Amino acid sequence: MTSQVMDPKVSDGPAVSPYVAGLRGRCPRCGMGKLFSGYLGLAPRCTNCGLDYSFADSGDGPAVFVMLIAGFVVVMSALVTEVLWRPPYWVHAALWLPAIVILSLVLLRLAKGLLITLQYHHKAEEGRLDRGAP
Numbered sequence: 001m002t003s004q005v006m007d008p009k010v011s012d013g014p015a016v017s018p019y020v021a022g023l024r025g026r027c028p029r030c031g032m033g034k035l036f037s038g039y040l041g042l043a044p045r046c047t048n049c050g051l052d053y054s055f056a057d058s059g060d061g062p063a064v065f066v067m068l069i070a071g072f073v074v075v076m077s078a079l080v081t082e083v084l085w086r087p088p089y090w091v092h093a094a095l096w097l098p099a100i101v102i103l104s105l106v107l108l109r110l111a112k113g114l115l116i117t118l119q120y121h122h123k124a125e126e127g128r129l130d131r132g133a134p
């Protein structure tokens with residue numbers, strides 16, 4: 001057996017959980033290299049194993065999940081606050097406008113990393129028609 005099989009830079013080892021790697025912003029194959037080069041921009045490839053991230057296309061998926069989750073959390077929090085304490089409107093603005101921005105930015109990175117690692121894990125790609133052998 002050569003060292004190539006045991007080398008994590010070459011192996012597709014089964015030890016990487018797509019959920020852990022995605023939420024940590026790590027490579028879906030090795031779980032070590034960074035997935036992002038900026039806050040939301042993808043790196044061109046893994047710095048550890050060299051996996052090319054050109055396959056990654058999360059599309060609008062992360063934004064949809066973030067809008068639904070953050071919107072629900074903030075609206076429900078605003079409703080509960082209004083019913084329990086009836087604060088003036090400026091308190092609502094001071095509380096919920098920053099909350100929706102911060103929550104959206106935090107959740108967007110997590111959701112994008114998670115959807116990309118799940119895309120890699122499940123080998124999801126754009127559908128094609130199989131027209132049989134020519």
Ligand SMILES: [Zn+2]
Nearest residue numbers: 027030046049
């Ligand atoms: Zn990697």
